[in-house]
Amino acid sequence: xxxxxxxxxxxxxxxxxxxxxxxxxxxxxxxxxxxxxxxxxxxxxxxxxxxxxxxxxxxxxxxxxxxxxxxxxxxxxxxxxxxxxxxxxxxxxxxxxxxxxxxxxxxxxxxxxxxxxxxxxxxxxxxxxxxxxxxxxxxxxxxxxxxxxxxxxxxxxxxxxxxxxxxxxxxxxxxxxxxxxxxxxxxxxxxxxxxxxxxxxxxxxxxxxxxxxxxxxxxxxxxxxxxxxxxxxxxxxxxxxxxxxxxxxxxxxxxxxxxxxxxxxxxxxxxxxxxxxxxxxxxxxxxxxxxxxxxxxxxxxxxxx
Numbered sequence: 001x002x003x004x005x006x007x008x009x010x011x012x013x014x015x016x017x018x019x020x021x022x023x024x025x026x027x028x029x030x031x032x033x034x035x036x037x038x039x040x041x042x043x044x045x046x047x048x049x050x051x052x053x054x055x056x057x058x059x060x061x062x063x064x065x066x067x068x069x070x071x072x073x074x075x076x077x078x079x080x081x082x083x084x085x086x087x088x089x090x091x092x093x094x095x096x097x098x099x100x101x102x103x104x105x106x107x108x109x110x111x112x113x114x115x116x117x118x119x120x121x122x123x124x125x126x127x128x129x130x131x132x133x134x135x136x137x138x139x140x141x142x143x144x145x146x147x148x149x150x151x152x153x154x155x156x157x158x159x160x161x162x163x164x165x166x167x168x169x170x171x172x173x174x175x176x177x178x179x180x181x182x183x184x185x186x187x188x189x190x191x192x193x194x195x196x197x198x199x200x201x202x203x204x205x206x207x208x209x210x211x212x213x214x215x216x217x218x219x220x221x222x223x224x225x226x227x228x229x230x231x232x233x234x235x236x237x238x239x240x241x242x243x244x245x246x247x248x249x250x251x252x253x254x255x256x257x258x259x260x261x262x263x264x265x266x267x268x269x270x271x272x273x274x275x276x277x278x279x280x281x282x283x284x285x286x287x288x289x290x291x292x293x294x295x296x297x298x299x300x301x302x303x304x305x
Contacts, residue, residue, distance in 0.1 A: 057136030147301025
């Protein structure tokens with residue numbers, strides 16, 4: 001991967017249905033070059049899929065992630081068992097026996113269940129947790145979807161870039177109807193589109209930086225400072241709710257020497273108290289209760305006269 005590929009993956013991450021022309025404008029590449037690069041990222045497994053989900057304006061949910069060192073003696077079996085839970089959406093595996101399980105909660109009342117899951121199933125002795133409540137766009141709360149809406153989401157569930165014409169043929173409606181419904185659902189937040197990446201399929205190195213910031217530093221300012229100072233390598237900065245001075249960042253480098261350089265610079269940053277690094281090397285994605293909900297409602301809609 002190079003910086004152009006990173007721009008393309010970011011564009012697809014923000015909107016899996018973004019056009020090749022729009023990606024060309026973002027990356028300053030030709031449409032043909034964009035098409036070839038995206039296809040290559042798919043072929044080598046860096047992009048593992050484009051997905052559609054039910055959005056928070058219809059069904060609220062909370063994304064909760066844990067992190068910590070696992071004591072599992074059979075990691076593959078542990079991950080397989082964890083994936084059976086209807087809440088499990090993904091598990092990231094990194095060096096130093098660190099794993100990062102993620103759940104989709106129906107509401108915050110399930111957070112204690114997630115903590116117990118992290119300790120008892122993924123065998124993280126002292127899990128640290130970050131969570132984000134997904135909320136609908138302003139003005140769109142408790143939207144009611146039609147049967148056709150659910151069928152469109154189900155059609156795009158495992159191929160969010162599927163052309164509107166193909167969706168229309170599947171559902172027996174016109175492409176204009178599909179376009180109108182999709183446009184409305186994206187605007188109101190009743191459909192969520194996602195691009196899934198598997199970074200360990202490329203020679204590039206993706207790492208998690210665990211950064212403890214100094215207690216006299218403003219967290220919001222530090223977050224912005226770190227992201228702006230160390231881009232494009234530092235892709236994001238997340239605050240851990242249970243540890244207010246701990247930040248987790250996903251860092252992209254092309255070589256181990258570059259990783260060493262970034263680590264050295266971040267360690268010397270005036271807002272950093274301490275830093276540890278775990279290199280990402282495996283990723284597992286699972287379907288959750290949210291997938292089952294869409295399928296159930298789409299089937300019910302298809303049965304109606």
